[in-house]
Amino acid sequence: MDDPLRLGTHEFSSRFILGSGKYSLKLIRAAVENAGAQMITLALRRANPGGAENILDYIPEGVAILPNTSGARNADEAVRIARFARALGCGDFIKIEVIRDSKYLLPDNGETVKATAALAEEGFTVMPYMYPDLNAARDLVSAGAACVMPLASPIGSNMGLQARDFIRILIDEIDLPVIVDAGIGRPSQACEAMEMGAAAVMANTAIATAGDIPAMATAFRKAIEAGRAAYLSGLGRVLPGGASASSPLTGFLGGVEGAEND
Amino acid sequence: MTIIVNGGRADCAPGLSLDSFLEGEGYDQRVIVVGLNGTIVPKGSYPSVRLDDGDALEILNFVSGG
Numbered sequence: 001m002d003d004p005l006r007l008g009t010h011e012f013s014s015r016f017i018l019g020s021g022k023y024s025l026k027l028i029r030a031a032v033e034n035a036g037a038q039m040i041t042l043a044l045r046r047a048n049p050g051g052a053e054n055i056l057d058y059i060p061e062g063v064a065i066l067p068n069t070s071g072a073r074n075a076d077e078a079v080r081i082a083r084f085a086r087a088l089g090c091g092d093f094i095k096i097e098v099i100r101d102s103k104y105l106l107p108d109n110g111e112t113v114k115a116t117a118a119l120a121e122e123g124f125t126v127m128p129y130m131y132p133d134l135n136a137a138r139d140l141v142s143a144g145a146a147c148v149m150p151l152a153s154p155i156g157s158n159m160g161l162q163a164r165d166f167i168r169i170l171i172d173e174i175d176l177p178v179i180v181d182a183g184i185g186r187p188s189q190a191c192e193a194m195e196m197g198a199a200a201v202m203a204n205t206a207i208a209t210a211g212d213i214p215a216m217a218t219a220f221r222k223a224i225e226a227g228r229a230a231y232l233s234g235l236g237r238v239l240p241g242g243a244s245a246s247s248p249l250t251g252f253l254g255g256v257e258g259a260e261n262d
Numbered sequence: 263m264t265i266i267v268n269g270g271r272a273d274c275a276p277g278l279s280l281d282s283f284l285e286g287e288g289y290d291q292r293v294i295v296v297g298l299n300g301t302i303v304p305k306g307s308y309p310s311v312r313l314d315d316g317d318a319l320e321i322l323n324f325v326s327g328g
C-alpha cells in the first residue's frame with residue numbers, strides 16, 4: 001500500500017468510510033462496492049425476536065465494521081454500548097458518538113474525551129466523533145484516540161464544510177488522522193476536505209438521500225481519491241489580483257493581430 | 263415466572279437456560295449479544311446460564327446507522 005490510512009494497528013487503502021443508515025439493506029453491498037469502502041458504520045439496537053434480516057449478511061467480506069455508540073448521552077453509556085458491540089465479535093473499532101442535544105445533534109466533546117480514555121484503555125481502536133475544537137482534539141489525542149472525527153456541519157444536513165476553518169486547524173495541529181464526518185453533502189465537498197489534508201471522509205446521508213445511491217457512492221469515491229491525490233501533489237499557488245500567463249510570452253506569430261495581448 | 267426482556271415483561275419457565283429461552287423466542291444467536299442484569303453474557307455460556315424470576319435481559323444486534 002503506497003498511501004495507507006492508519007488507524008491504530010490497522011491499515012486501509014480506501015479513505016472513504018461509508019455510513020449504512022437510511023437506505024435499504026439490499027443497496028448496502030452495491031454502495032460499499034461502488035464506494036470502494038473498507039469500513040462501514042453500524043449501530044447497536046435492541047433485537048427483535050423472530051429474526052429480522054441480519055445486516056451483516058449484506059456487508060462484503062473483508063470490510064471492517066465500525067460500530068457507533070449512537071444513543072449514548074454520556075461517557076458511561078458510550079462505554080457500555082462499545083463493550084456490547086465488541087462482544088458481537090466484529091473487531092475492536094468503535095466510533096464514539098455522545099450526543100445530548102436533540103435538535104442539532106452536536107457531540108459532547110467533554111464526555112467524548114472521557115469515553116475515549118476508558119475505551120482506549122480497554123484496547124479499543126477509538127474513533128471519536130467531535131465538534132471541531134482544538135483543545136478537545138488535543139485531549140482526545142492524550143486519551144488514546146486513533147483519529148479525530150470532526151463534523152463538517154450537523155449530522156444529516158448535507159450542508160457541507162461549514163466548519164472548514166476549524167477543521168483546517170485540527171489538520172494543522174493534530175498528529176493523528178483527521179477524518180471529516182457528518183454534514184458532507186456532495187462529492188465536491190468531500191474532495192475539498194481531502195484537498196485540505198483530511199485523512200478520510202465519512203459520509204452517509206449524502207449517499208442515502210441521493211437519487212441513485214450506488215452511483216453517488218461511486219461519485220464520492222472518485223472525489224475522495226481526487227482530493228487525496230491533489231493534497232499529496234501539493235496544490236498550486238493562488239495569485240490574488242492580477243494574472244500569470246500560462247502560455248509563453250515570446251515567439252508570437254508575426255502579423256497576427258492582437259497576438260501580443262493573448 | 264416473569265423476566266424483563268428489552269424493557270418488556272416476558273413469561274419464562276423457571277430454571278430455563280438462556281440458550282433455550284433465546285431459541286424459543288426465535289432470536290438468531292449468531293448475531294446477538296446478550297446482557298443479563300447489566301453484564302454481558304459470553305456467547306459460549308448461553309446453555310449454562312439459568313434464568314431466574316426478575317432477571318433483566320438486554321438482547322442487542324447491529325442495525326444500519328451512521
